[in-house]
Amino acid sequence: MRDYSEIIKLIEASERILIFTHANMDGDALGSAGALCRSLRQMGKQAAVLIQHPCPEYLAFLAGDFLVTEAPFEADLSVAVDMGSDGRLEGLKEAFYKAPARLCIDHHVRTEDFCEIFVVDPSAAAAGCLVYELLKTMGAPIDLETAGLLYAAVCTDTGSFRFSNTDREAMTMAGELIGMGVDSSALCTALFDSIPLCQLKLESLIIERARLIADGRGIVSWCTEEDYKACGALAEHAETGIDRLRSVRGVEAAALIKERDGAFKLSLRSKTCADVRSVASRFGGGGHLMAAGATLEMPLEEAVSRVSKALEEELSRCFGLSTESGR
Ligand SMILES: [Mn+2]
Structure with a gap:
């Protein structure tokens, strides 16, 4: 169990939270950022995922109104997920540093100190695993759509549970999400067997x-x-x-x-x-x-x-x- 106490304090003290992830987003980037955003909104926070490039076609079925191309509010907290350096923000750097506080939830080896608070665990299969653990630790709401985003995050980053990062945590999380109603087969078909x-x-x-x-x-x-x-x-x-x-x-x-x-x-x-x-x-x-x-x-x-x-x-x-x- 990772220590989320500093992150939780910061989230609880913040009202307007902008979430960022790496350019050319993948399933983990979209899934972890989207899940965090939806859950924060249901906690009564203002939250949005600020992106620069449009969501890739193969992930569009997971996208929601949480994706924005312009910040809808002045954020008091910036959250980076699934990225280990601010270079991966590309054109969104300025928006990221505008907020007075910044935190990072990630599973890459950290290459830069671009936030005040980090929860980074390179042994985690996906950033989505950390977001899931954080949401559970906070007692934050995880509805079916959020569960689907988290499932997509761990499923894509483990190569459908084939890669060497597929571990007990990833499989347990997948099992719990299926327990919440996620249809694994339908989600995998949409993700992997629907290519043009x-x-x-x-x-x-x-x-x-x-x-x-x-x-x-x-x-x-x-x-x-x-x-x-x-x-x-x-x-x-x-x-x-x-x-x-x-x-x-x-x-x-x-x-x-x-x-x-x-x-x-x-x-x-x-x-x-x-x-x-x-x-x-x-x-x-x-x-x-x-x-x-x-x-x-x-x-x-x-x-x-x-x-x-x-x-x-x-x-x-x-x-x-x-x-x-x-x-
Ligand atoms: Mn990832």
């Missing part, structure tokens, strides 16, 4: 040009704005490409370089021993041991070759001499 055909086409391009490295233990691919156009897709449709690459037999670590907003975004995933956060940090990024990312300020060709080299180095560190055996 253009996304599959984009995945196929990504897979087509994927290259195995380090004796098949690594895999690297990329996609560009031109690819999105060719497939009739959007940049957000490239998000699942990294999971496809990671799922290849024998692959320990996968890298996908995606053009987005005029830059190249690097996504990294691993399965057991490769520390992809250390690879991401070489490019100024961060994240988790087995899921990390960075923004690459370089031409595509250079990005592919430098990422491949960095990943190869991490894989040889991870496997040491055992690479002799091959597989």
Whole structure:
């Protein structure tokens, strides 16, 4: 049980609370921020989740009137969820620092002191796990819609309870949320089995040009704005490409370089021993041991070759001499 006493004091003393999460939101970002917001509103607070980019299409069914693109009030508290540095706020930094108090609820390794109060636990499967524990500790209301948001948070960040962060807490939480009425199958179908055909086409391009490295233990691919156009897709449709690459037999670590907003975004995933956060940090990024990312300020060709080299180095560190055996 984590210590939420400072957070609870601050929330209780605040009336107008703005919630922030990372740009290019994922299921955990939307789920944890949305759940916190809905629950705070039901406690009688004014609350909203301030976002910069529109909610991605695949998460739109979870979005509610809690998402706002302009602050509807002057906040007395800013809350950051699912982000370990203020760089991930992009254009919302000013709004975040406007409030006189700031707190952070997160499960990334903390890279910056951008708040007064932190509850950070990198061992938590999702930021949604911390929000859920906080709401229970406060005795805050969790209605069916809030429960669904929390379920989406933990379900997406654990890769449908497949990744190594899937632990007893995540499964217990999922069980409790199902006990509150969440329809797991319906939610998973909406999240994972409702993708547009253009996304599959984009995945196929990504897979087509994927290259195995380090004796098949690594895999690297990329996609560009031109690819999105060719497939009739959007940049957000490239998000699942990294999971496809990671799922290849024998692959320990996968890298996908995606053009987005005029830059190249690097996504990294691993399965057991490769520390992809250390690879991401070489490019100024961060994240988790087995899921990390960075923004690459370089031409595509250079990005592919430098990422491949960095990943190869991490894989040889991870496997040491055992690479002799091959597989
Ligand atoms: Mn997360």
